[in-house]
Amino acid sequence: MDPGDDWLVESLRLYQDFYAFDLSGATRVLEWIDDKVFVAGYESLKKNEILHLKLPLRLSVKENKGLFPERDFKVRHGGFSDRSIFDLKHVPHTRLLVTSGLPGCYLQVWQVAEDSDVIKAVSTIAVHEKEESLWPRVAVFSTLAPGVLHGARLRSLQVVDLESRKTTYTSDVSDSEELSSLQVLDADTFAFCCASGRLGLVDTRQKWAPLENRSPGPGSGGERWCAEVGSWGQGPGPSIASLGSDGRLCLLDPRDLCHPVSSVQCPVSVPSPDPELLRVTWAPGLKNCLAISGFDGTVQVYDATSWDGTRSQDGTRSQVEPLFTHRGHIFLDGNGMDPAPLVTTHTWHPCRPRTLLSATNDASLHVWDWVDLCAPR
């Protein structure tokens, strides 16, 4: 019997809802605006597509779901890019997008048309330092005058006003550490995570003086890290998650970045085949819930509620088990064939608490709503 069919039968029990799509090109980007999501290709030798996709109506209606038969994505807008796109950010309250890719000498600004379905390139933003193989990370300050935060290294970090193109903030340091993620937290604050695991919170009203740690701990050599800040400014508790390519997951409190609140070992196959693809996200609708991906063809969901102070007596990290593992990409897409697919990115649905989207390097895109088998029925 087809292992895909077997898994599908299993899936009846594991998922409420499950959708699988084949994009024309693999994506490393999943960016939301309301109920629509952007994906973008990252091939280096041919034209890539940026697509603005509307999710099937069934996923947004509250009542009478059963009366909506459509299960397809609708392509609301599309555009073409000559460069590969590794990051895409929407500028809130506008119809503009900013993308970053290789070669990393500039950021591209796009306009999503109102009267047609075209996404057009409109302008570029120069970067501080031109890199051959590093692409600048991007985040957007959604203030009255939107500002684009970007940089490939700490020393090339700057904020550029989108309209005037004036630089409104620079890190102004000589530190050449490579950045792995940037995240805007509020009108004046952003967080950065370096590939080495160094984390920092920056207040742009002051000259560069981040609240930071140095490295996550001893024995950290050669791993690559990424991080994400969860609900910012919503009370005490660990709201920063940091994921390493050796499978370590640390939760930190912004008030004390040097001492993680908990540090666990995720059961993943290490080392990750492409540590740049590592991603950790906080669930917007579930308390203390995280998802990780980038190690293989799975996405793992964890409940961190009981992790506080998790550490064994001998100081080693304790193993945790995921609440749920999405294996759909392995069974449905590859069908067990070599090479196995690798998840390039994932994201949580902003409104539906247990719905996630995940994409792989073989151009598949899944939308899945997992069943919490532990929860009372």
Place this chain on the structure above:
Amino acid sequence: MPEIRVTPLGAGQDVGRSCILVSIAGKNVMLDCGMHMGFNDDRRFPDFSYITQNGRLTDFLDCVIISHFHLDHCGALPYFSEMVGYDGPIYMTHPTQAICPILLEDYRKIAVDKKGEANFFTSQMIKDCMKKVVAVHLHQTVQVDDELEIKAYYAGHVLGAAMFQIKVGSESVVYTGDYNMTPDRHLGAAWIDKCRPNLLITESTYATTIRDSKRCRERDFLKKVHETVERGGKVLIPVFALGRAQELCILLETFWERMNLKVPIYFSTGLTEKANHYYKLFIPWTNQKIRKTFVQRNMFEFKHIKAFDRAFADNPGPMVVFATPGMLHAGQSLQIFRKWAGNEKNMVIMPGYCVQGTVGHKILSGQRKLEMEGRQLEVKMQVEYMSFSAHADAKGIMQLVGQAEPESVLLVHGEAKKMEFLKQKIEQELRVNCYMPANGETVTLPTSPSIPVGISLGLLKREMAQGLLPEAKKPRLLHGTLIMKDSNFRLVSSEQALKELGLAEHQLRFTCRVHLHDTRKEQETALRVYSHLKSVLKDHCVQHLPDGSVTVESVLLQAAAPSEDPGTKVLLVSWTYQDEELGSFLTSLLKKGLPQAPS
């Protein structure tokens, strides 16, 4: 100007009704003749007044082609042929011919009996219309007349669905109808060869979508059925006898086998015979190039699916029943529905579109209280609307265009503003022009048909004998006569043409007078001319004939003395019209005068 003209017929900005007029090399073909199910008045029919304002359409159309049995592709056919008037041939595949009249009759019953409509076609009209049908096989070239030919290709989608190639001489158009590029459990995927038509016409209703995988759709269906039977409920699936039912049965059978389930699955009475009928239509249809996409067994003999008896509807416990008709508008499916509707543990799964006026349509619109035979029925059972029909999405369209390699693509039923991106994608990736007409708008495609001309061997040999070898980069002027007879073209020598036409050849000669100042006798003038030309024209054959005349190749020069002026001699230069160039050249040369003779 050779051109292909395409006009999608229809009113307003609607989608969901297919009827396309194509004019190719002087032939007019109508592709599909669908009904718009959303309207109750004349708007549901295509606007045939585009073809002619009054009178029958027979003289204006060379043929009509129907792609498959869905009502939005054939629903207006009896109206078109019997009420507006058309007596020419209507082409469709064998399964379509068998199934169309059944669906048309079903639809007629709903419209007239249920909704009390007037001005609708009658049962007799359906029969008369079907008498005009000429059934075709896949990949069979059918001569409509001595210039127009058509060929059907496998389209997947539903039983009997075909894509059609329409060809006149070297110009051709391919119309896809509805098709899908991913095989399902009993129908393969569409396929076409690299026929390179001038134009490929395809529906774009789903062109801006990305389809959810077939497996996930099936999963959804299985989940709903499984959950219902697990909690002891009953599942009713109203189906058309000859359509999606087979696919769903295969799916459930596979799942029941895999899960070792014992819950009974039934086929309502009448469905089994129809299924056998379906099977008989199906097997010859599958013999063409699609066998290998699925299992070689009689997949319509089911182990877990049994014949239904109406008494079973009252049995306690879970069960699944497939019953006709598909829109819950009458018969067994409606009877079962009335028995089960009041229990919220039960479920009805509607696998397709329901026409207005049917119970199916009402419950799919969310209505929960129905009036039936004077009594109120409260619908507490779960209602699920599922779509199983396979259409090509953007990816599928790109694949098919890649297979056929047309010069241009035309997308119908889309809004141009909403498909600008797709148009760019098609034009860039496949390097073809992409057109998107609105309903009622005509697209004109210029074509450059190649006209083959045969050249006679004699003519070729004569040209070769001229001595100069043909040069690839230099054009050579060839004189010949083009004979157009019986749709073929030949280039022959003039003599041959005259012989074939039985005409005498006439020779045209031009003569020019050149005045030369010369006091000597004309014979000496001629000699002077001869010497001069001999020395100047090294490449030509210059001769002095015994009678005193000079020839340069075929041009004749003769000197004469006009009586009035002994100091002037007149040189008569004469040539045939073929040697115009040489004749003119010599005349100009001689007009410049002769070199002084040595005294």
